[in-house]
Amino acid sequence: xxxxxxxxxxxxxxxxxxxxxxxxxxxxxxxxxxxxxxxxxxxxxxxxxxxxxxxxxxxxxxxxxxxxxxxxxxxxxxxxxxxxxxxxxxxxxxxxxxxxxxxxxxxxxxxxxxxxxxxxxxxxxxxxxxxxxxxxxxxxxxxxxxxxxxxxxxxxxxxxxxxxxxxxxxxxxxxxxxxxxxxxxxxxxxxxxxxxxxxxxxxxxxxxxxxxxxxxxxxxxxxxxxxxxxxxxxxxxxxxxxxxxxxxxxxxxxxxxxxxxxxxxxxxxxxxxxxxxxxxxxxxxxxxxxxxxxxxxxxxxxxxxxxxxxxxxxxxxxxxxxxxxxxxxxxxxxxxxxxxxxxxx
Numbered sequence: 316x317x318x319x320x321x322x323x324x325x326x327x328x329x330x331x332x333x334x335x336x337x338x339x340x341x342x343x344x345x346x347x348x349x350x351x352x353x354x355x356x357x358x359x360x361x362x363x364x365x366x367x368x369x370x371x372x373x374x375x376x377x378x379x380x381x382x383x384x385x386x387x388x389x390x391x392x393x394x395x396x397x398x399x400x401x402x403x404x405x406x407x408x409x410x411x412x413x414x415x416x417x418x419x420x421x422x423x424x425x426x427x428x429x430x431x432x433x434x435x436x437x438x439x440x441x442x443x444x445x446x447x448x449x450x451x452x453x454x455x456x457x458x459x460x461x462x463x464x465x466x467x468x469x470x471x472x473x474x475x476x477x478x479x480x481x482x483x484x485x486x487x488x489x490x491x492x493x494x495x496x497x498x499x500x501x502x503x504x505x506x507x508x509x510x511x512x513x514x515x516x517x518x519x520x521x522x523x524x525x526x527x528x529x530x531x532x533x534x535x536x537x538x539x540x541x542x543x544x545x546x547x548x549x550x551x552x553x554x555x556x557x558x559x560x561x562x563x564x565x566x567x568x569x570x571x572x573x574x575x576x577x578x579x580x581x582x583x584x585x586x587x588x589x590x591x592x593x594x595x596x597x598x599x600x601x602x603x604x605x606x607x608x609x610x611x612x613x614x615x616x617x618x619x620x621x622x623x624x625x626x627x628x629x630x631x632x633x634x635x636x637x638x639x640x641x642x643x644x645x646x647x648x649x650x651x652x653x654x655x656x657x658x659x660x
Contacts, residue, residue: 317418318330319331319395319413319415319418319420319444320336320413320420320422320444320446320612322635322636322637323335324340325338325339325340325341325342326338326339326340326342326345326637326638327422327446327614327635327637329346329392329395329413331393331394331395331415332392332393332394332395332397332413332415333392333393334346334363334392334397335359336348336411336422336424337354337355337422337424337639338356338359339353339356339637339638340358341356341358341359341360342359342360343359343360343361344359344360344361344363344392345359345360345361345362345363346362346363346364346397346411347362347363347364347368347372348364348402348408348409348410348411348422348423348424348425349364349368349402349404349405349407349408349409349424349425350364350368350371350372350374350375350376350405350407350489351405351425351489351490352375353638353639353640354424354425354639355372355375355376356376357376357377357379359379360380361380361382362376362379362380362381362382363381363382363383363384363390363397364381364382364383364384364399364407364409365383365384365385365386365399365407365408365409366383366384366385366386366407367385367386367406367407367434367435367522368383368406368407368408368409369381369383369407370406370407370518370519370521370522371405371406371407371489371515371518371519371522372407374514374515374518375489384397384398384399385399386399386400386401386409386435386438387399387400394415394416395413395414395415396412396413396414396415397411397412397413398411398412399411399412400412400421400438400440401434401435401436401437401438402423402424402425402426402437403426403427403428403429403430403431403434403435403436403437403438404424404425404426404427404434404490404592404593405433405434405489405490405592406433406434406490406493406518406519406522406524407434407522408424408425408426408434409424410422410423410424410426410438410440411424412440412442418443418444419441419442419443419444420442420443420444420445420446421440421442421444421445421446421606421608422446423445423446423447423448423602424448425448425450425592425593425639426448426593426594426602427591427592427593427594427598428594428598428601428602429458429460429461429598431461431494431497431498432494432497432498432524432525433490433493433494433497433519433524434524437602439602439605439606440606441606441607442606442607442608443608443609443610444608444609444610444611444612445603445606445608445610445611445612446611446612446613446614446635447599447602447603447611447612447613447614447621448593448594448613448614448615448616448639448640449599449613449614449615449616449617449618449620449621450571450591450593450615450616450617450640451571451591451593451594451595451596451599451616451617452596452599452613452616452617452618452620452621453596453617453620454596455574455596456571456574456595456596457595457596457597458571458589458590458591458595458598459589461494461498461590462498464498464569464588464589464590465495465498465499465500467588468484468495468498468499468567468569468588469499469500469503471565471567471586472499472503472504472545473503475564475565476503476504476542476543476544479542479543479563480542480562480563480564480565481541481542481543481544481545481546481561481562481563481564481565482544482545482546482564482565482566482567483546483548483558483561483564483565483566483567484545484546484547484548484566484567484568484569484588485548485549485550485552485553485566485567485568485569485582485584486547486548486549486550486568486569486570486590487549487550487570488509488511488512488515488549489515490592491569491570491590491592492508492512492515492516492547492549493515493516493519493524493526494590494592495547495569495590496516496526496527496529496547497524497525497526497527499527499545501527501528503543503545504540504543504544504545505530505535505540505543505544505545506527506528506529506530506544506545506547507529507530507531507532507535507541507544507545507546507547508529508530508531508546508547508548509546509547509548509549509552509557510531511548511549511551511552512529512547512548512549513529513531516529529547532546532557532560541560541561541562542562542563544561546561546564550568550582553566565585565586566584566585566586567584567585567586567587567588568582568584568586568587568588569587569588569590570587570588570589570590570591571589571590571591571593571595572591573587573588573589573590574589599621603625603630608630609630609631610630610631610632610633611625611630611631611632611633612632612633612634612635613625613632613633613634613635614634614635614637614639615637615639615640616640618634619634622634
């Protein structure tokens with residue numbers, strides 16, 4: 316089995332195709348799996364991404380030389396047939412399928428296997444070699460159905476509204492915020508979104524994703540409405556003067572890392588909602604198994620554990636050293652201890 320993809324200082328490089336996948340240094344040709352900042356960066360000469368992700372990618376990177384490809388359609392790059400397939404992570408997220416001389420590799424980017432209303436659901440792609448993340452690659456990580464989490468958020472918001480205090484929910488502006496908006500009961504009260512969230516809401520709506528009405532805090536004339544509101548804000552807003560507008564409030568954080576008591580304690584919030592846009596341990600196992608791959612390469616997360624487990628289960632497993640998993644949100648990187656980075660979880 317040849318090495319169709321190798322790790323270089325610029326990022327993951329498709330050797331016969333002469334292009335990079337989610338490179339972290341400027342390159343001539345980049346294939347982008349999704350628009351989170353640790354995977355999509357400025358400075359590349361040419362970008363290829365899914366058609367579904369064009370709006371959010373342009374909203375984050377600005378004026379770039381972007382070529383888009385609908386899911387399932389293919390293009391040729393130096394004899395390599397390249398196609399993009401849904402990863403189920405966020406709007407426009409894609410797995411990159413590369414076929415060359417009868418051999419197939421798939422680079423998954425980030426993914427989750429539970430379908431949600433804001434992006435195309437994960438589709439397994441058969442391949443010889445599968446490049447996977449392992450952000451939550453430990454058996455302790457097992458998610459509850461998202462409908463259960465949305466119900467818990469509704470109950471918390473409703474109780475706060477009845478007590479006359481705002482409900483401030485911290486989550487990542489791209490992906491998590493829109494997934495929550497699409498899943499909650501918008502009839503409980505007004506929904507206010509931080510200025511970092513609202514442009515991405517517009518990009519989602521422009522792509523056909525249905526979201527409830529949201530407003531900026533400056534749009535609220537009757538300040539008593541703030542006491543019934545759900546406020547969606549990025550983590551970086553937590554220590555900012557922007558928070559003073561809401562007076563008394565209850566706060567919460569939505570992330571897969573909230574499964575860890577230490578992560579919630581460091582965030583110093585009233586509630587933690589365990590909701591991730593990454594696959595949990597069963598999801599990782601399900602996705603890897605569905606590819607039929609004999610070789611698996613792990614890129615980021617719980618890499619040693621995942622590699623060891625896969626080898627013990629008869630697969631040819633290895634790892635690539637990458638710079639993924641340190642997603643920045645509006646200029647503020649979530650700083651967590653090694654192995655517990657909040658990233659875009």
